[in-house]
Amino acid sequence: MAFADAPGAATLARQVTTEGEVLLWAAHGREFAFDVAGHDAAGQPHGHAVPRGFGAFGMGAATMAVGMAMGTDLPGEGAVPPAVVVFGADGDCRARTLLTGVEPRGGTPWRTWALTSARLLVLDVRPPSTGEPRTPLLRRTLERGRDLVHVLTDRTRRYGPNTEGVAVARKPMTVVAATGREHLHDVAVARRRLRMRTRPCLRLSFVDGSGLDLLLGVEDESVFEWMAELSGEGR
Known part of the structure; x- marks a missing residue:
């Protein structure tokens, strides 16, 4: 990890753990898609309009869902597999209802999937408060000028967005979906036919x-073996 790197998924996820709750693993995964019978890749019943953004995969969302299950390739340049695939036998399955209200393609780059000793969590950056008063234009201009002078005379080392002697800032995270560990039957390495x-x-x-x-964009199966092993420590 370089000094200029942002805090990792585990550091971000620890913001929302409660007293006595142990974080087992955490990983970033911005986009997900559904492979649920009778539903399209956005988790909507077949017949709904294709949600905005799914055209980037180069086909209709309904066809994409079939492609995930049957192994049909996704045409089009730059088609990127989703980080997570949600699967189930019907629209009332726990996996789909867990992510109700979470945008499949609307997450930030810091969207995080985490498992703790008590819960399975999906996190994302907390939206900024809209109630903060705006700083007057003159004050903002004066502050920029002061900051410029400070930069020209400052000898503090900087590593990308990080500054020597200053704690690395973390994105404020919030839980967008969660379920208790008692609803999880198994965590194991598997293989999915995709593209x-x-x-x-x-x-x-x-x-x-x-x-x-x-899937998380990871090709090394040993990474998932390690995550599966960590998952057992919370039981």
């Missing part, structure tokens, strides 16, 4: 047979 190839993933299975496949 005409089989990819390793970490499969989190719920008691009703639905679940999440975490």
